[in-house]
Amino acid sequence: MSSSSLTWEGGAEPSATAARVAVSAVFFVNGFSFASWVPHIPTVQARLGLSAGQLGLALLGVAAGSLVSMPIAGAQVARWGSRAVTLVTSLLLCPIVVLPVHAPSLPWFAAMLVAFGATTGAMGVAMNAHAVAVERRMRRSVMSSFHGLFSLGGLVGSGGSILALSYGLTPSQHMVLAGGLGLITVVVVSRSLLPGSADVGGAAQTFALPKGPLLLLGGLAFFVLVVEGAMADWSAVYLRQSLKAEAGIAGAGYAVFSLAMSLGRLTGDRLVAVVGPERLVRVGGVLAAAGLGGALLLHHPVAALVGFTCVGLGLSNLIPVLFSAASRTPGSSPGVSIASVSTAGYCGFLVGPPVVGFLADQLGLPLALGLLVVFLGIVAVGGTLVRPGRSA
DSSP, rough: OOGGOETTTEOOOOOOHHHHHHHHHHHHHHHHHHHHHGGGGGHHHHHOOOOOHHHHHHHHHHHHHHHHHHHHHHHHHHHOOHHHHHHHHHHHHHHTTGGGOOSSHHHHHHHHHHHHHHHHHHHHHHHHHHHHHHHHHHHHHHHHHHHHHHHHHHHHHHHHHHHHHTTTHHHHHHHHHHHHHHHHHHHHHHHHHOOGGTTTGGGOOOOOOOTTTHHHHHHHHHHHHHHHHHHEEEEEIIIIIIOOOOHHHHHHHHHHHHHHHHHHHHHHHHHHHHHHHHHHHHHHHHHHHHHHHHHHHHTOOOHHHHHHHHHHHTTTHHHHHHHHHTTTTTSOOOHHHHHHHHHHHHHHHHHHHHHHHHHHHHHHHHHHHHHHHHHHHHHHHHHHHHHGTOOO
């Protein structure tokens, strides 16, 4: 039976192309929402009078919320399907991302970040599971392009915040606008997501924490996303406080990182086919480590922007490659395997920033960011884990 003859909710099931556009839009909204908030972190820190350690403690709320929500999201995807969970979490994220800039105190700030972390963490698991269903429907690798739209959303979100502030919008007004645009986008594309029956493995599959080969792949994903999360939350702070850059230059740090991620991921499916996943991970890890290490050693805003660009290019295709390797792991369906590895990875994305904050209080922010260079070296060495056939 062809996909066009299937029906759901009283109508024809969306085509694979329409579903790809829809899930790409969801990835975009996730990256856009997060990056719209990131440039306001130094402003909220200054308004509330937070030290680096206090800011790190507040950012830990994002990690705490996500650590709770991601396993729950994996179970709910198995029960209700990735479409339903993706829609619910997407519709919740857009208004919740507006809250942190309105925090009146540190406790409220932390609580709002817990809610934000719970929503974005659950959405991350669900949208990646849905991306697997779309990729299988298309019968070719398109995972990098989805993550490219996440990075493009990050670029548009961070760039939009700089533009909005330059035109005199307050952080509150900008975030209300960003949340509203994200909400409209999700509503428009919602009917083009695939039905729950398209998910790999069906209702019998259950979420499981990674173990064996999945644990190793999850460890690499953790390190990659520790770095990505730190770039998101600390790039602007590093430029503003450590290098004394102007506010516009500080916001440009995450913008150039996101631009490099977007360009790398939008060409990633082709790169994987040409150079192979193992070499791509090795080269990517070395490029990112060299870029970040060089930026920290030269200690200049221009060097930082160039270094952050190298980090974005180096990291751009590592997560899609790791997810594809997870899908080949025997003993578990591709959807459940990717949910397990993505949970480990997103933990790194959310745990990394507060850890950097705590270390920055003790060692200074440049040395704290230097730890990320070590993580990137580990990723480069671990490239053999994604060799086709290795997981089996």
